[in-house]
Amino acid sequence: xxxxxxxxxxxxxxxxxxxxxxxxxxxxxxxxxxxxxxxxxxxxxxxxxxxxxxxxxxxxxxxxxxxxxxxxxxxxxxxxxxxxxxxxxxxxxxxxxxxxxxxxxxxxxxxxxxxxxxxxxxxxxxxxxxxxxxxxxxxxxxxxxxxxxxxxxxxxxxxxxxxxxxxxxxxxxxxxxxxxxxxxxxxxxxxxxxxxxxxxxxxxxxxxxxxxxxxxxxxxxxxxxxxxxxxxxxxxxxxxxxxxxxxxxxxxxxxxxxxxxxxxxxxxxxxxxxxxxxxxxxxxxxxxxxxxxxxxxxxxxxxxxxxxxxxxxxxxxxxxxxxxxxxxxxxxxxxxxxxxxxxxxxxxxxxxxxxxxxxxxxxxxxxx
Numbered sequence: 269x270x271x272x273x274x275x276x277x278x279x280x281x282x283x284x285x286x287x288x289x290x291x292x293x294x295x296x297x298x299x300x301x302x303x304x305x306x307x308x309x310x311x312x313x314x315x316x317x318x319x320x321x322x323x324x325x326x327x328x329x330x331x332x333x334x335x336x337x338x339x340x341x342x343x344x345x346x347x348x349x350x351x352x353x354x355x356x357x358x359x360x361x362x363x364x365x366x367x368x369x370x371x372x373x374x375x376x377x378x379x380x381x382x383x384x385x386x387x388x389x390x391x392x393x394x395x396x397x398x399x400x401x402x403x404x405x406x407x408x409x410x411x412x413x414x415x416x417x418x419x420x421x422x423x424x425x426x427x428x429x430x431x432x433x434x435x436x437x438x439x440x441x442x443x444x445x446x447x448x449x450x451x452x453x454x455x456x457x458x459x460x461x462x463x464x465x466x467x468x469x470x471x472x473x474x475x476x477x478x479x480x481x482x483x484x485x486x487x488x489x490x491x492x493x494x495x496x497x498x499x500x501x502x503x504x505x506x507x508x509x510x511x512x513x514x515x516x517x518x519x520x521x522x523x524x525x526x527x528x529x530x531x532x533x534x535x536x537x538x539x540x541x542x543x544x545x546x547x548x549x550x551x552x553x554x555x556x557x558x559x560x561x562x563x564x565x566x567x568x569x570x571x572x573x574x575x576x577x578x579x580x581x582x583x584x585x586x587x588x589x590x591x592x593x594x595x596x597x598x599x600x601x602x603x604x605x606x607x608x609x610x611x612x613x614x615x616x617x618x619x620x621x622x623x624x625x626x627x628x629x630x631x632x633x634x635x636x
Contacts, residue, residue, distance in 0.1 A: 270337055272333050272336070272337055272374055273330060273333050273334060273337075275374055275375075276328075276330060276333045276373075276374065277330070279373075281327050281328060281329075283325050283326070283327055283329060285323060287519055289323045289324065289325070291475065291519050291520045291521050292322070292323055292331075292521075292558055292559075293322075293329070293330075293331040294519070294520050295520065295521060295555055295558065296322060296331050296334070296335050296558075297331070297334060298555070299335070299628065300334055300337075300338055301628075302628035302629040303338075303629070304600065304628060304629050305335075305339055305342055307599050307600050307626070308626070309339075309342070309343075309360060309363065310624075311557055311558065311623070311624070311626075312335070312363055313359070313360050313361075313362045313363050314362075314557070314558075314623065315557075315558040315559065316362035316363060316365070316366050317393075318559070320366075321366070322558070324559075328369075328370065328373065332366075332370060333370070333374070336366075336367070336370045336374075339363070339367070340371070340382070343360065343363060343364070343367060343382065344382050346360075347382070353388075354388060354390065357385070357388055357390055358391055358393075361390060361393070364382075364384055367384070368382075368384050368386075463589070464584075464586045464590055465571065465574070466568045466571060466590055466593075466604050466615070467568070467571035467574035467575075467576060468576055468577045468580065468590070469525060469527065469576055469577075469580070469586075469587070469590065470525065470526040470527035470576035470577070471524070471525060471526070471543070471565075471566035471567060471576075471617070472495045472496060472523070472524050472526050472562075472563055472564060472565060472566055473495075473496075473521060473522075473523060473524075473556045473560045473561060473562055473563065473564040473566060473619075474493040474494060474495045474502075474521070474522050474523065474524035474540070474542070474562060475493065475494045475519070475520075475521055475522075475562040476491050476492070476493050476517060476518065476519060476520050476522060477492045477493065477494055477519065478518065478519075479491040479492070479514065479517035479518060480514075481509070481514065482505060482533070482534060482536065484534045484535055485533065485534040486509065487507050487509050487510065488505050488506065488507055488509065489505070489506050489507075489508055489509060489512075489514070490503065490504075490505055490536055491503070491505075491506060491517060491542070492504075493522070493524060493540065493542075494562040494563075495524050495540065495563055496561075496562050496563015497563070502524075502526075502539045502540050503536065503537065503539060504524070504538055504539065504540045504542060505533040505534075505536055505538035506541070506542050508542075508544075508551065510551075511550070511551040512551075520553075521555065521556045521560055521562075522542050522553050522554070522555070522556070523543040523553075523556060523566055523617075523625060524540045524541065524542055524543065525540060525541040525542075526540050527577055527579050527580055528540065528541055528579075528580055528587065529579060529580065529581075529582050543602075543635065543636070544627075544635070544636065545596050545602070545627035545630050545633030545634065545635045546630065546633055546634050546635075546636075547632075547633060550629075552627040552628045552629065552630055553627070553628075554602055554617070554625050554626070554627055554635065555625065555626060555628070556619075556625060557619070557621075557623040557624065557625065564619055564620070565619065565620065566617060566618070566619055566625065567617070567618065568603075568604040568616070568617055568618070569612065569615040569616050569618055570611070570612060570615055571615075572618075572620065590604075591635075591636050593605050594634075594635035594636065595632060595633060595634065595635055596627055596630060596631055596632060596633040596635060597614075597631065597632075599624075599626070600626040600627050600628070600630070600631060601616050601617070601624040601625065602616070602617035602624075602625045602626065602627070602635055603615065603616050603617065604617070
């Protein structure tokens, strides 16, 4: 236990945590143990934008001190080594407020404290909001259609001459040929196999309520996971015994694939799959951002408005076609990479708030 944590414990400020707060604490502990604090600075700043302290408590907790200890030198070095001091102050303003409070609370030596210029004139923080769609457009289109129909109704009626009749017959023949060609093309497109989109997969935030070892399979855990279903939590089998001790499987947030076809694994039906990143030797959970709730929708950028399939058809191999495109970038964020996508070749796994989903330490991971 570090000197700062020992000093904090002597202050008797720690408060009782809820199950969800304990799970959040476990996530931050995992980040600290991985030694990858710097890639999570944006996530830390966002959490502190909405809360005074990391776990949303009224007073600091041991988690604040545990995360503060490796974050403090990173922020200190960032401010001292960068020429864009004002830009870093603006970008990490909430972390700096948190650091200023904790370094006073923990009574760091004056020579070690970070000198923070609170008089610096920072630009106003802008929180982007989704633009509302123009609801008047359908009404305007409807009005234009009415006017067009009214104009047609006013045209004089009468028997066309022979030349006009000939022209009308040619136009009708051309329309019929065009319609037949369009029908043939549509039929060919329907028969051709359609490339599936990542929106077909039902990703959600899940909360592991409890995990036990599979009674008949040494390599499997059996977890009870809340994914926001009205019917209650799901039973999920996962082959993580070699990579996580049983205590690390308890009461933590994960990302879950919820629309795979249920499979029977050594006598226990598994109705979902926990999403992980891996390399040849390691496996790590894909971790939801702090403040996530069970059942939160998770999707790749650009597909948030599309609904996933109720269940993936194993015969169509949708998961098998999409999964090879899942990976992590240098910032440990989960991505979908498709070089054939003309609009956006790389899309991050995200949520309604635009937050990223990361693994602890594996870049270029195989995510599945």
